[in-house]
Amino acid sequence: LPDWYAMRSGEFNVFPDGVAEPENSQQVQELLQWAMQHQVQVIPYGGGTSVAGHITPQASSQPILTLSLARMNNLISLDRTSQIARFGAGTAGPHLEQQLAEHGFMLGHFPQSFELSTVGGWVASRSSGQQSIRYGRIEQLFAGGRIETPRGTLNIPTIPASSAGPDMRELFMGTEGRVGIITEVDVRVQRLPEHESFHCAFLPDWDSAVNLVRQLVQNKVQLSLLRLSNPEETRTHLLLGADGLAVKWLNRYAALRGSPDGKCMLTFGTSGTKSQT
Template sequence: MDIPNLRWWGWGTLDETYPLEGRLRFWPTLQAWLELPDELTERPPIPLEEIDLHPSRLDDPVLTSLCRLLGEEVVRTDRRTRVEHACGKAYRDLVRVRAGVIPNPPDAVVYPADEGQIAALLAWAADRDIAIIPFGGGSTVLGAVEPAPGDRPTITLDMARLDRLVSLDPTARTARIQAGATGPEVEAQLNDRGFTLGHFPQSFEFSTLGGWIATRGAGQTSTGYGKIEDMTQAVRLVTPSGLIETRDVPAAATGPSLLHILVGSEGAYGVITEATMRIRPRPEVQDYRGFLFHTLEEGIAALRTLMQGGPHPTIARLSDADETAGFAMMAHEHHGLRALVDRGVEQYLARKGYSLVKGSCFLLLGYDGRRKEVKKRWKQAAAVCQDHGGLALGRAAGESWRRERFAHPYLRDTLLGVGVMVDTLETATSWSNLTRLYEEMTSAIRAAIQATGGGPGYVMTHISHIYEWGASLYATFLGRQVPEQEIAQWWAVKQAATEAILTAGGALSHHHGIGRDHIPWLGQVAGPVGVAVLRALKQTFDPTGIMNPGVLI
């Protein structure tokens, strides 16, 4: 990732933000929810030049050798580049970076041009016991790109130059794409040829194809298009032991799937350089609408009916009452005629027994495809929602969400700047266990926020992806930061939430991955034999242990 105006201390670029102008209820409501002081003190990030960054541990002969191997122009050791590649975008990462605490920066960052240079780099690094960290967009929220502590030198391998669509087979509907392509680069190249991948994670603007595959990622429309492992037909992986290329076929029965061993490997086995992806024709229409349900249970029943009886949606995001109230808090205040219309809508909802701020649950539901087919599906889906107590809000609600779908991470930077702890986590379970998991997870988070001095806290949760057999839960939690204890406070909440999730039968992660943060629980979900298998694979692919040490296993 080589963007000149990148926020090294936060999310995205310096020319973008989450605008709060006109959202007059935002700060008063947040202050009431979190019991924040009336006067909020802004704490800007420390200037880049004031960060105490240890010098590169690569001495001149090693750097000279590296430059000779790859070319001097693609080897960087400057302050900004090392800081930008020192960690991901987790809450813990940003708290430390804003304070100028970067204990483990990479000693150099390199930008190889092709697979041959990557293979040469891994061989060179193995000979010198230098760790290599593959880096796509750096949007990980689980510590998956941070160098390991210790004295071992580390080089971050930025994939930004491998960003091309290599080939496209319109008959088979597959495309070979280099792993360093960002979301916009993937879609632009496919759209030009009439296709889409359909993978739109929250990090879409900055994350890469290789990163999605390496973490088993999901996107906002994965209910319709599938998670990344459903889209990936073949991969090429350069490892210290050599190149692995899985067979480019739609299905095979050749023993355990090597492809699915490599998908989700988080850079611990090697570097994903290219993948053959299953693509779809660009949809003629994307019709996204909103509904309100009296209760979360009504909304869950509607979603389960859609997935088990049809029509399957492209996108389905059901917010609990607290997240629905959060959306209302962020709405713009209007004046004059628009204000009268807003009050009329509120009164109409109240007469129907709904409220955006007192208990109702918002559902975003959408269908992509050909106009005639989408119209047919919507007729059926609207009937299902209404049968379960849903009130149609129309397309305006869907379009409002689409306009801001990638902007919300910018708001986190604003909140961090005034002393608010804010982070996310996710899980998945069966339909029959969903309500129990939701209740135990959210209760544990609230209790942990209070126990750590974060005030009453606020937890917003939505069902983000649905399947015939179950669904995922995605929670955002907020609380007051405890000065000088921000990371310890966050980790206590994270631990409590994770323990509650696993005790209640949820997945350790649905789409964020393992990274460093989830390693303490990997043995609990994989078992001792499973962990031994992962370690044996690591030893086979990476005998000297240079690939992303400390991540995944």
């Protein structure tokens, strides 16, 4: 909302003095050295979908440089045996899935900001997706990567879970760019599912809906997506989709069975082999 308000009113208050668009990790390292030498503040920028305000510069006597990862947006390598793919940190969701699909793989990380947010941003903000119930949150998907800091480069290898000491990956997830700039990200990928389907069910009230969700989760029913909308969100979804033929049929059906007003919508999905789904 603050961004939207600034764009409509033209009152941007503080904004960066410059934007850099490096093409590789080496250039990111050079920019950090330059920034340190000239006392410039650096803000890493992925897809810019942050809702926490960290990409918005604060008033400062120092110059501010936004460092966009937008040009580092490609699949760098794919190890089909261990199913680990390396991406440039600025790769946005759709481009990431498209590049994997060409090889028969997918990541399955779908935050609601999927279209714009980037794999580096997901790690930096410890993101979770709409289908994390099946594919895992970013904690399970982030296998390693390359991080540039003013003190040099840090490579985090894709080692499996170990009982010896803390996991280095945990030090970087959720740091919002404070400890370094993630330039390359290794993620655990999966083969594309044979079959995927999504469904909706309407439940009479919030208490019975919550009870059903709890039972599904506690009994570990294998779903790829599970989202419960309260009556207000249900109504909004139906209004937003009101032009769609499917929603018209749904409303007609619902009218026969009693109005959807006041009901809760449970959206769920399955994915896997045909027999599993």
